[in-house]
Amino acid sequence: MTWFVNYRLEESVSVADRGLAYGDGVFETIRVFPLNFLQISDHLSRLYRGLSRLGMPFSLDQKNALSDFLDQHILPLIYDESVVKIIVSRGEGGRGYLAPEHCIHSIIIGILPAPDYQDHRAKGVSLSLSPVPISSNRFLSGIKHLNRLENVMAKRFLKAADFEAIMLNERQELVECIQSNLFWVEKGILYTPSLHQSGVQGTYRKAIIENQDSYTVQIGDYSLPVLMAADEVFITNSLMGIVPVIRITGTSFPIGIHTRKLQISMQAKDMHGVH
Known part of the structure; x- marks a missing residue:
C-alpha cells in the first residue's frame, strides 16, 4: 500500500x-x-x-x-x-x-x-438481515462521510456464511446493505430503495439508473416483504460491480436473465470508459 x-x-x-x-x-x-x-x-x-x-x-x-x-x-x-x-x-x-x-x-x-469479486459475480452471494438499523438524517444522507459506525457494527454481526446484510431504517424500510446498494427485478421492472433520508448514493447505483435503455427504474420506500417477492435480486458498488443474490435469510433466488443482461451491459460500459 x-x-x-x-x-x-x-x-x-x-x-x-x-x-x-x-x-x-x-x-x-x-x-x-x-x-x-x-x-x-x-x-x-x-x-x-x-x-x-x-x-x-x-x-x-x-x-x-x-x-x-x-x-x-x-x-x-x-x-x-x-x-x-x-x-x-x-x-x-x-x-x-x-x-x-x-x-x-x-x-x-x-x-x-483490488479485492477479487469475480467468483461472487459469477456464482452469487447470500444476504442476511442486519439487526443494526440505519439512522435517517437528511443532512447526511447520500454522502460518503467518515462516520460509519453503523456499518462497522453491522459488519460485526455478519456471519461467515453471508456475504452482506440488508440494513433497514427505523421505519423498517429497505435502505442498502453494509457496503453496497440494493436492487431487485419484479415483472421486468427494476427497483431500488430511495436514499433521501439515509444511505450512500453509490456511483455504480447512479450509473445503473442513468444508463437504462431497457428497463423502467422505480425508486421508492419499500419494505422487506416487497424484496422477498422479487424475481431477481442483486447488489452493487463501484468495486464489485453487479453481484447476484441467490439467498436472503434462507429464501433462494435465481440468477436471472435480467441480472446477467445488466452485468454484461454495465461491464461493456466500464470497458469503454462510459460511466
Whole structure:
C-alpha cells in the first residue's frame, strides 16, 4: 500500500485532525486500471458534494490540484487493477465540536490492492438481515462521510456464511446493505430503495439508473416483504460491480436473465470508459 498526505509521500496525520476526532470529512473508494479511473467524475462529484454539505467546500484551485495529482502522480503508479482511496477531512482546529471558520483540509490518498469479486459475480452471494438499523438524517444522507459506525457494527454481526446484510431504517424500510446498494427485478421492472433520508448514493447505483435503455427504474420506500417477492435480486458498488443474490435469510433466488443482461451491459460500459 502506498499513501500520500497533502500530496506528499506520507503515512501519518496529526493526532489533532478532526477526521480522527469526529469523523469530520468524506471519502471515496475508486476502482482503477492502468490509464483509467472508473467513474472518476461521479466519485469526485460526490466527494465535492459531501464537502459542501459539511461546510468545507473545495475551491476550484483545490479541485484542479486533486485532479492533476490523480492524473499525473497516481495513475502512472497503477500497473494492475487497484483501488485508490481518497479521504478529505477538515484538518486540525476548532474547540470541541465547533469547526474552525477557515479550515485547512487534510487530503489523504492511498493505492491499495483490488479485492477479487469475480467468483461472487459469477456464482452469487447470500444476504442476511442486519439487526443494526440505519439512522435517517437528511443532512447526511447520500454522502460518503467518515462516520460509519453503523456499518462497522453491522459488519460485526455478519456471519461467515453471508456475504452482506440488508440494513433497514427505523421505519423498517429497505435502505442498502453494509457496503453496497440494493436492487431487485419484479415483472421486468427494476427497483431500488430511495436514499433521501439515509444511505450512500453509490456511483455504480447512479450509473445503473442513468444508463437504462431497457428497463423502467422505480425508486421508492419499500419494505422487506416487497424484496422477498422479487424475481431477481442483486447488489452493487463501484468495486464489485453487479453481484447476484441467490439467498436472503434462507429464501433462494435465481440468477436471472435480467441480472446477467445488466452485468454484461454495465461491464461493456466500464470497458469503454462510459460511466
